[in-house]
Amino acid sequence: MLVDTVRTLPGPTPAPLQTERAMRAAAVRDTAYVSGVLRRCGQRTLLPDQESIRDTLLGMLVEVRASLASGDLERARAGARNARQLATSLRCL
Secondary structure, rough: OOOHHHHHHHOOOOOHHHHHHHHHHHHHHHHHHOOOOHHHOOOOOOOHHHHHHHOOOEEEEEHHHHHHHOOOOHHHHHHHHHHHHHHHOOOOO
């Protein structure tokens, strides 16, 4: 007699609703900050290194929005946090 010994692991458990809301709120807050920095810099002539940071930030925002749309809140939160940290280095006076 053959016995099936293959076991399947349970899938990841969804985050509690309160944690999910907090992660989403943090991602939205950070992307709003980055968008504000980009808006302030949008009408100014930027140096090449500033242009590079701006382009990177725009790409990061696209990735965060895609992560939010797909429901990957951990990735969205991490990407938004990284974008906010990078945005602090973009000085547009």
